Amino acid sequence: MKPKISIIVPVYNIEQYLRKCLDSILAQTFTDFEVIIVNDGSTDSSGDICDEYAELDNRVRVIHTYNGGLSSARNVGLKLSRGDFVGFIDGDDWVFKDMYQTLYELCNQTNSDISICTMYREIEGEIVYVDRDNYIKEMDNVEAMRQLFKGNLYRFAVWNKLYTKKCFEHVQFPEGRIHEDLFTTYKVFAKADKVVFTNYAGYIYVKRDSSILTTNYNEKRLDAFLGWNEIISFMNKNYSQLAEYYLSCFAYWVVDNVYYITSQVQKSKDRKKFLSTIQNHVENHYKHIIKSANLDIKYKTHIGLLKYDINLLLLSINFNKILNKRFKQ
The missing domain is CATH 1.20.58 (Methane Monooxygenase Hydroxylase; Chain G, domain 1)
Known part of the structure; x- marks a missing residue:
């Protein structure tokens, strides 16, 4: 049976973070999903960990590819995805257990093509919490695009969002480049008739000293x-x-x-x-x-x-x- 949500997880040499990421996905209160893990030519034990989780849960599919980069891995996942909705999680990050329940219900309740939550940062193992009042904002196409560039509510990162599959029709991530979200997110938003934002924080971004943008x-x-x-x-x-x-x-x-x-x-x-x-x-x-x-x-x-x-x-x-x-x- 076709799942409601396809969750795409690109993986490259992140053995020390990967289990926490995958455990957080499999613990979701929303259960009608598939996890597509794309092992992008890892040289550590990440590939073995991916296979272990595929054996553990039949919602998990693993694809082993050559090292083509983050964009290539995401594109592989998109091509294989079967869900009505698509979400992305970087393999060194993790999510709270109700994130996809929250985002899925928001899309359905407001008839939106994209739902967005906020995130917390994890630095040296500690989550940096931010107090926020509960807030939901529904937007038409133009207002959602305005907010994307204004940058106060949300920014270009693809991973704290849930998208209807139609938003990625004829859209791919740019292979061979970094800042891949910058190249892609505005095209996806252009295909959304309606977008909904909540300041509930569901995604945990793990700050690593060795990541591309922190070197x-x-x-x-x-x-x-x-x-x-x-x-x-x-x-x-x-x-x-x-x-x-x-x-x-x-x-x-x-x-x-x-x-x-x-x-x-x-x-x-x-x-x-x-x-x-x-x-x-x-x-x-x-x-x-x-x-x-x-x-x-x-x-x-x-x-x-x-x-x-x-x-x-x-x-x-x-x-x-x-x-x-x-x-x-």
Whole structure:
């Protein structure tokens, strides 16, 4: 019988986290699901653990593939999924036992194509809890897209959401790139007639020092700006009324990356090379970004310096660092 939900779990060399993840899925109060574990060429014992769980529960299917990366593993899972709904959990994270019950009921009760919850972070084995008042927000397509780029309720991560299968028709994750959620989530939201959000926290994001986005800045992270080129082109064509929001979101992303580069990249040659790449992407959208009412003067100043003079930008950032140190003393 076809399950209601397909839960896709990509796995690569996460043996110390994997059991907790899979145990949390199998303990769900909502039981009508399949788990598709895609072992992405692990070289540790992760593959054996996956097979162990397939023997333990007939809702678990395991696919062993070569190491094609996170996007490839998710695409394999999507292709094999049979559920009416699709969810994603990274194999080093875990979920509270009522997460899928909550998300599934929200979709059904509000006739929504996507339901979203919030998450807590786990750092060094401790969950960082945040007090929140109960809150549910129902949104049409445009409002859901606006909130995606506004970023206060939810962001691009695919794993704290439940989607009707139709949202992924003709949509795949970009293989060979990182920041895969950035490249994908807006396309999925574009296919949703209605979206519902709850500030119930069901997903636990485990912060690992060795994850791709917590290691020192490298050239691969500039993939994000290829994604932003696609996003802005798509949004200009289909959601131009939201320009204030997606261009501001892009500007925040630019400035964040500038700070990562100046604080994490040691070689001056590499710093200027990476900043020059971002400068080229900013050039195409500068005149619209600088007019944005959503951006404060600090961000506009950094964007302006980046566009016109990288050396002056670096001088300004270093000067601010010196001032901040003196004020802290």
